[in-house]
Every structure is written in structure tokens, then in C-alpha cells.
Amino acid sequence: MRRSVLFPPGWRLLLPLLAFTAAVFIMPIGVILWKSIHDPEVAALLPATTASLESWSDETMLPPSASFDALASDMRNLVEVARIGELALRLNREQPGFRQLVERSAAKIHDEGTPLVETDRRWSDPASWRLIKRASEPYTPRYLLNAVDMRVTPDGTIGRQDEQRQIYLRLFARTILVAAIVTGLCALIGYPFAYALSVSEGMLRSALYFVVMLPFWTSLLVRTTAWIVILQRQGVVNELLVSAGLIADNERFALIYNFFGTVIAMVYVLLPFFILPLQAVMRGIPGQYVRAAESLGGNPARVFRRIYLPMTMPGIVAGGALVFILSLGYYVTPALVGGRTGQLISNQIAFHIQSSLNWGLAAALGTLLLMLVILISMVFSRVVPIGRPQR
């Protein structure tokens, strides 16, 4: 019988997982990707205005008066259903100052019946109308551009974001830096430990395993509390340093609620992800290779560099990729111990989802993060073919 590549024997066993993955992983991610470019909010809030602005062709001139009437009626309706605030907030994201403009104009229209054009002179500026037209388009590159500190200016060109609003590229850079430092520290601490674990047997091995798995068995809050106890200004480390006379009482180190705290805590949590795949690779290397290299005249340092290290490289890359990628999306630890300088891109995504309710931007940041992870995975898998058998 010919074996199908697409349906290998037993493929039905994969169905439950595939269904689960599709439902809770692929679909939500699809929604997020979609949200980063699809934004019907303004069009939904201003249906009449959106329709009338479609026929507005010469954007250097003001739109026809029908558009003024449409916007006035849309605003009146929004005030009546108490949703004018949503519009004001939404447009303010495009252009600071619009919140006040929209709320005041709407109030005058609704309460006093003032014509729109008389509520504020900014309505006589075509730029304001261009902004509304841009914002009412359901498909927009705006969020993706914002996520890389770019923006669509009211006149439709793409430019740099205002100086004080350029935060995301720097945050992405910090996230990558933290991921790199955490991965590097995990490698430095984890490699010797993984070796010890791979050569140990019996009780010692069980004990070492226990130490590695410890972070998984402890609640995050307990761990966080512990770090605070240890690392804070009045914490164990600082007290020891002061009582040993190494630093003065007013020179205590800030070890937590900053970049340093984030890195320390993340290394601790992510170490097992580096150690476990690496020690599995190490255990698969028979001792005869090192013995052969020694018998051929290699001293321990050279045997390590030329033989053992290259042979364990698949483990280093697998563990490193795991830690690096997990670090890129790390959220809870930086949120708890990161302070201001230890915040990462995920914390900003959470902020936009929970506090600022700018889901489009959150989705765009998430999309960029996903792209970054995919890119890095591809680079890693070029170096070592992950998932493909070695040799």
C-alpha cells in the first residue's frame, strides 16, 4: 500500500490537538492580525459622515456642505446615546486636541443647535476633514505604522511619529536586548549545570532535577514575593552588603523594580527551558567521543572547544531559541518586578488592551512581535535544523 505523505498512518490521532489548536490559538491570532489592519470603529460611530465623505474628491478643499450636515447629525446622535466620548477619544489618538474639539462642538450642536462650522474654526480647515476621512476607512496601515513609531499625517503622507510619542521601537529594542541578555545568562549558568545533570546518576540526578524544576512548582506570586524580600532596598542582599561594610547605608543598590530586576527574575524562570533540552542532547553523546579526543592528544580545554561544544551545539541552539523566544513575549515577571525601566513590549500590549483600549495598536504590536518571533525562529532553524533528526 502506498503511504500518503499528507495522511501518515495514525493521522486521526492528531485531530483533537489540531481542533484545540485551531480553536484557542490559530483563530484568536487570526483575529488579532485582522484587528491590526481592520478598524471599523469610526465608520460605525459616524455612518452618515463616512458615506458622504466618500464622494469628496478634492481633499485640498472643504467637503460639500452635505458632509457638514452629516457630521452634525452623527454627533447629535452620539450625544444622545452617550457615546460621543468614544469618538472624541478615538480621534484624539490620531491628532491630539481632537478630544476637546469633538466634545465641545458636539455639546454646542446638541444643546444650542449651533451649526457645526460655527462651533470651532478648525472645521473650516480641510485637514480636520482629511483626518476624519482617514480614520473612517475600515482598512488602515495606521496601527502597524504606529507600532514602529511612524504615522499617517492628516494630509495622507507617512512620516515619523512626534518625538515624545516615539516609544515602541525603543521598547522593541529593549525587549530584544533583555531577551539576549537573559539567553546569554541562561547559557552561562545553564551549560555547566546541564553537563552536571547529564553525567549524574541516581540520587544526585534526582536532586539536581528537583532544583531545575523548582521554578515550575512554585507559584509566581510566592516567587515574586521572595525576590522582593531578597532584592529590595531593605532586602537580604542589601542588608548583607551593608552589615558587611561593603556599602554605606545610603548607597543601597536598586536591585528590583528596574531593568536588573526583570533580567534576574526572567533568568530564574527560564533556566529550565535552557537546561532540559541541552542536557538531553548531552546525555545522547557517548563518552567515547571525549575519550577518543583525549587519547588523540587533545587537552581538556581543546577537547571541549573542538569536540564537546560543537557536539552540544544543537542543544544550545534549541535551549537558546526557546529561552529567547519566550523572553520576547514575557509579560508577568516584568509587570511585577520591572518597575519603569524593566517594562517590555508585552507590557505595552497589555496596557493598550486593558487600559487605553487601543486594541488596534495592541494588535499591531502583537503582530510585529509575532513576525519577530517567526523571523528569529527561521534564523535559528537555519543554524540547527530543529525538529529534524541529527546525523
Added chain:
Amino acid sequence: MLTVTMKEQERPARSSAQSVVLRNVVKSYDGMTAVVKGIDLNVQAGEFLTILGPSGSGKTSLLMMLAGFEQPTSGEILLGGNDVSRLPPYKRNIGMVFQQYALFPHLTVAQNLAFPLEMRGWARDEIAGRVAWAMNLVRLKGLEERRPAQLSGGQQQRIAVARALIFDPELVLMDEPLGALDKQLREQMQEEFARIHRELKPTIIYVTHDQGEAISLSDRVAVFDGGRISQIAPPKDLYEKPESAFVATFIGETNRIPVRRASASLDTFQMADGRLVSAVAVGMGSSDDRGYLMVRPERLRRIAGREYLPNVLEAIVLEATYHGDNVRVRAGTITGDTELLYRISNDGNQPVPHVGEQVLLGWRTEDARAFPAS
């Protein structure tokens, strides 16, 4: 069937010096029981010495001490006249061939061969020349850029041998190097080892539990038993003149007949049924009463016609097994207390006995040896 190649014993050695000297080497892992119990051994430069023994006989421990992966609990190991007992492996200048080859999987064949030379600080062009020489030696020219995984088992083994020889080591250790190969390849590789040894004359210590390899390859064989050398001798002597019951039974097939000493005569013994037989007594002290008489199946002959042999037993054929070049016959003595094994060459001249046929089996006194029991 064992293949006994008659080797010339006196070959022009690379130097007349003794290459490897072991003096009362003892190894104990727990400080209580010794796995190697005092080995004395001299290996001539250019000699091919095989260490043969069952598993647990201490041969692997000795190998590990020679290579430097273990240190002797006491005693000395001299290499080219220098005490290397406490030197780490990488300072010993010993080439080693492992059972699983141990070729570095991430390096090409050429890089594998270059490794020991790089460790010795050879210049790049010297290395290239020497690698070419080694590829030539094992007849694998053209495979330099392959990875070990792309080679067959036999090719990997040749590269492993080339890598152990390429830096002209004082001593080459081979640890069951043919263990992972199938029978046919094993025979080919034996010839290859013999050729390389003939061409280069390296000092080789070869560890195996395969007596066939030991007998066909070696200048001398050291039989290990329980952490000691039971006997060390050229293969022919070992097979034909074993000095202990262990060696006689461990190497080749043999008939083992329980006997008692008969009277004061040194070479006459009494079988269980009272029959008197003769053999060369080996190591039978005056206090040894019980022992075993051993005679090789090929020296046990069916007597036809009026041939005279000093020892004759009547036996009944129990089984005849066809082996191609010979027929192996199992027969029991009339009294039923001893079983005998003999072979008939399948040369077409000798009829194969049928089961139940009565035969007369005999041996010459000098073809049988008697050892003390236990």
C-alpha cells in the same frame, strides 16, 4: 572453525626496545576487590599482542589504564621506557581504536584524521600531506570530505584505524574494534589489520573476546582470567599447548574427560569407568588427585582397520551435524558417562556415521593434556 595462521615469530621490529612494560599493575575500584590483580607484561616494539578474555576478566580495565582513562591502584606502566602511570591520556602518545569507532560526527573524514596532528601543532601543509598518506594507507582516497555518517561501517572502522595511526603513536590500542561489524566484514577487516601491521609495524595491543581474531592476528595472545594473565604465548602454542584447563576450554573446542590419577605414573589416568588412559600432565602436582583430560576434537580419531593408538574408547554415535566443510559427530562412551566430540573432514573419503553406529575413537598420548581439577 578456527583459522590458525602460521606467523613468522621473528620479524624485523621497528626497534629492539621494549615498547610497553607493565609491572605488577593492580586496579581496584572500591579498594576491597581488585579487578586487575597484578599484571606483568612486556610488549616488544612492533609486536601485535592480543588480550583475550571473557567479560569481567579485567581486560577492559587494563586497557583503560593503558590509555590513561583510569589510573592503576598500584604498579607501573612504562611506555618507551618512561613511567606513564600517572599521565593523562593526552600526554601519552597512544592511538586508540574504539568499538563504536568514535569518529567525530561533526567533522569530515579529513578533519577527523587531522585532529591528532592539529593537537600536536603540525603545520597546515604537513597535515594535508599526512592525511593523504593515511587515506592511501586505508585505501579510502576520495572520501576526505564525507562525514562519518555517510560512510559504511567498514569504512568508518578504517578511518578510525587511520586516525589512531596517523601521528605515529608509541602504541596503538584496539578495543574490540570489529565488534560492531558483521561476520564477512570482520574477516575482511582482519586481513586489513594484518596488512597494515605488516606495512607499518606499529606496536598494537588488541583487546577482544573473539578467539578467532586473537589467533589469526596476533604475534602473542595473553589470555585473561579473573584479573590475571592465565597464559601468554603465540597463538599456536596457546591452542596446542594450553597450560591450564581454563585456556584449553576457552580457546577452541575440546573434549573434557574427568579422570583420577592412576598410581604414581605421571601420564596415566583412570576414567570413571575404570579404563586407563594416557595424556601429557600439565600442572598436576603430587597432591592433585582429580583432574580433566582434554583432547581437541580434530585430534580424536575414528580408528579404522588395524591402526594402533594407545588410547581407544568404544562409543555410540548420538548425533552427526553437517557443517559444510566438516561433519561434527557427538558420541557417548559405551558406559554412558562421557560424551566425546570429533570431526570428520568432508573430503569425500570418509563415510559419515549414522546415529547409533558403534565407533572406536582414539588419541595419541601427546595430543591429550591433563589438568588438575579446579
